[in-house]
Each structure stands twice: as structure tokens, then as C-alpha cells.
Amino acid sequence: MSLLVVVLLCAAGVAGGYGLGQAVDGARSLLAGPESLPADKVAAPEPLDVGGPATTCKADAVELQLSSSAPTVTAGSPMSFMVRVTNVGRVPCLFDGAAASRAVTITDDTGKETIWSSAECSDGSRPLLLGPEGVDAGEVHWASVQGCAKKAPAVAAGTYRATASLEDVPGATSEPLTFTVASKAKPKTTPTPDDGAKGAADGTATEDAAQGGTAKGGAESDDGTTDATPDDAKTDAEDAADRAADRKAAADEKAATG
Numbered sequence: 001m002s003l004l005v006v007v008l009l010c011a012a013g014v015a016g017g018y019g020l021g022q023a024v025d026g027a028r029s030l031l032a033g034p035e036s037l038p039a040d041k042v043a044a045p046e047p048l049d050v051g052g053p054a055t056t057c058k059a060d061a062v063e064l065q066l067s068s069s070a071p072t073v074t075a076g077s078p079m080s081f082m083v084r085v086t087n088v089g090r091v092p093c094l095f096d097g098a099a100a101s102r103a104v105t106i107t108d109d110t111g112k113e114t115i116w117s118s119a120e121c122s123d124g125s126r127p128l129l130l131g132p133e134g135v136d137a138g139e140v141h142w143a144s145v146q147g148c149a150k151k152a153p154a155v156a157a158g159t160y161r162a163t164a165s166l167e168d169v170p171g172a173t174s175e176p177l178t179f180t181v182a183s184k185a186k187p188k189t190t191p192t193p194d195d196g197a198k199g200a201a202d203g204t205a206t207e208d209a210a211q212g213g214t215a216k217g218g219a220e221s222d223d224g225t226t227d228a229t230p231d232d233a234k235t236d237a238e239d240a241a242d243r244a245a246d247r248k249a250a251a252d253e254k255a256a257t258g
Helices: 001-017 020-031 193-217 230-256
Strands: 062-068 072-074 079-085 091-097 100-108 114-117 126-131 135-142 157-164 177-182
Touching: 062 157, 079 100, 079 157, 100 135, 126 135, 126 157
Parallel strands: 072 177
Antiparallel strands: 062 079, 079 135, 091 126, 100 114, 100 157, 157 177
16 A cells, blocks of 8 residues: 555656655655654653752762852961852762861861860751752861860961762762961060169169279279278278169159159
8 A cells, every 4th residue: 555655646746857866765754654763862860859858969960169258377376167068969868067067177288287176076967958059158267276175276377178078978078178277476565664764774883883893892092093991992892882872862753753
């Protein structure tokens, strides 16, 4: 039957002036069945069971982003880090959002020596269910010190690295964040009027004591020899001490009124 239809169509095409080739193509288009679909479009994708029990997030289903409150901090000063967790998977999943699990680890600039970690300095848990494309953000605070002790020493000035991770999701880490710790500024000392008066008085007392020492050593006679008695030397030393005391009292009074 189909062969008869092809013959008739070819004859009609030739008679109409279309030629044998065009007549055959027309016959094929009429006899062809419906266009076949690709294999991946034949069956619908398996629906997601979003109402089923949630499981712990996988490393490839979460994305961690880490940012800092400032690119530079003074040694011993507080610093904050923001950790953002995004579910990039297709189903809801669970993770621990507490600071002990949402850990920020500080290392040296090589990443080999650990300086501080919130996982070691915090405790507790905060289970969170994160839906697809859901985001949860949390802060982690650091005092730019070494270790978790209350009076831990401040870190030295230099370059450091911070990395965020999820302790209950192995393999889930952020890109390292580089920042700088600056040294503390040394306090400047400004001289006061009291310091100047005290220095002047001390200098005067030293000069008088030297003069008193000369008097105690003896008085020079006309012929160049030293001729003095112990009583004379004692009297001269006492006079020098009295003069020094008077000058110091005058300097203190001037400083107090000035």
C-alpha cells in the first residue's frame, strides 16, 4: 500500500514539473512518522523529596565565605570575622552553626603555624537546617592574641591568614583571608615644669656639694699650701648644705606658683 502511494506521488510530482528528486523527498516527508525525542527527554527527572528527613550537609553542597572587620588591627585589639554559609545544593541539609563548629583559624602567613582557633576557644552547638540557596551568617571575635588563655600574649606584628571551616562538614573550607597586625605605638613623654625645677635644684645641690668638698679638703694659703682645720671644713660644708637647701626651696616654690 505504501509503495503504491510513493509511486502515485512521484508520478504526480513529475507530471507537475517538480522533477523526480523533489517528488521522492515529498513522499518521504509525508510517510515519515513523528520526530523522535532524545533519550534524556523521554522520562521526567526524578522529583526531589524535600519533605523527607534532612541529612548533614556535604562539603560540595555548602559554600563558605570569610570577611574581616578591617584589613589591619593593632596587636592586642579586638577583631571580628564574618562567616557566611550558603547551601548551594538541591535539598535542605543540617550543619552546626555554633562558633565552636563554624571555626575561624588564624595562622602565620605560610599557613603552617596555628596562632588561634575559635574551635578551641568556644563550646556549645547550634544545629541549623539550611534550605537550597539559603544563607546563614555569624560573627567570630578574636582579640589578636595567641591561644585561648584569658591573659594570652598579643601576637607579634606581621602578616597573618584566616580560614573558615565547618567542623561537622569535613572538607568545607573558605578561601584564606590575609590581614596585617600592626605593633602598638609607644607613648610619648612630655617634660613638666616640676621636672625642670627638680633638675635645677639637683644641679645646684651637686655644685654646692662639690664646693663643700673643696672646703673640707682644706683652704689654700698665700704660699700655695693647704692649711685648714677640721672645724673650718665642717663649717664650710654646713654652709654649702644650707645654701643648697635654700635654693631647692626657692625652686620648689617657683615651680608651685608658676
